Amino acid sequence: MTRILPGILAMAAVVVASNILVQFLILDGLLTWGAFTYPIAFLVTDVMNRVYGAGPARRVVFAGFVVGIVCSLIGSQIMLEFGPAVALRVAIGSGVAFLTAQLVDVALFQRLRGGRWWRAPLVSSLVGSTVDTALFFTIAFAGFLSFGAMADEQIAWAQGPAPFMLVGPEAPLWLTLAVADWGVKLAVALVALVPFRLITGRILATPA
Numbered sequence: 001m002t003r004i005l006p007g008i009l010a011m012a013a014v015v016v017a018s019n020i021l022v023q024f025l026i027l028d029g030l031l032t033w034g035a036f037t038y039p040i041a042f043l044v045t046d047v048m049n050r051v052y053g054a055g056p057a058r059r060v061v062f063a064g065f066v067v068g069i070v071c072s073l074i075g076s077q078i079m080l081e082f083g084p085a086v087a088l089r090v091a092i093g094s095g096v097a098f099l100t101a102q103l104v105d106v107a108l109f110q111r112l113r114g115g116r117w118w119r120a121p122l123v124s125s126l127v128g129s130t131v132d133t134a135l136f137f138t139i140a141f142a143g144f145l146s147f148g149a150m151a152d153e154q155i156a157w158a159q160g161p162a163p164f165m166l167v168g169p170e171a172p173l174w175l176t177l178a179v180a181d182w183g184v185k186l187a188v189a190l191v192a193l194v195p196f197r198l199i200t201g202r203i204l205a206t207p208a
Helices: 002-021 040-052 053-075 088-112 119-141 151-153 174-192 193-205
Strands: 161-163 170-172
Touching: 002 040, 002 053, 002 151, 040 053, 040 088, 040 119, 040 151, 040 174, 053 088, 088 119, 119 151, 119 193, 161 174, 170 174, 174 193
Parallel strands: none
Antiparallel strands: 161 170
């Protein structure tokens, strides 16, 4: 456990920071600052996987999942003008998406780890990010799902029509938010290859 403690602390920091920064909107509400910190979770998972293997990487993921649940519970008790800071559907979507996407990332990385150094982290992060975005925004905001009248009312703002990506034809707002978020995740996955290479190289070069 001691050897993966830095990974657990890093994952916890990413989850906590993202839960805080998601409250701050940018680009006319198209994104939040949390969109830029959350994808770093995939970097943490991939570093742990490369250095210590799939088992320890999964333990880091589960630690992050627990921290995320705690953040959601706290957020659900903070009341804002239009309801709790973390709505029920958002909390469920966040937990399901995080755990599923991170475990997919671990599994893909493990399958591809024998190839070129960049292949496993890039492919696993891209696929994991796509799974994360699809699950989160569908569970949290899609109109064809219902979690009860009160839960649905809390996220009704995301189901209203809005110009797609601010300039296109009208579509449910959550679709625009999903595509914008997905684009940031893909960009971060590419940029994260640099710190991945540097961090893993340094750790693996250090005598045990």
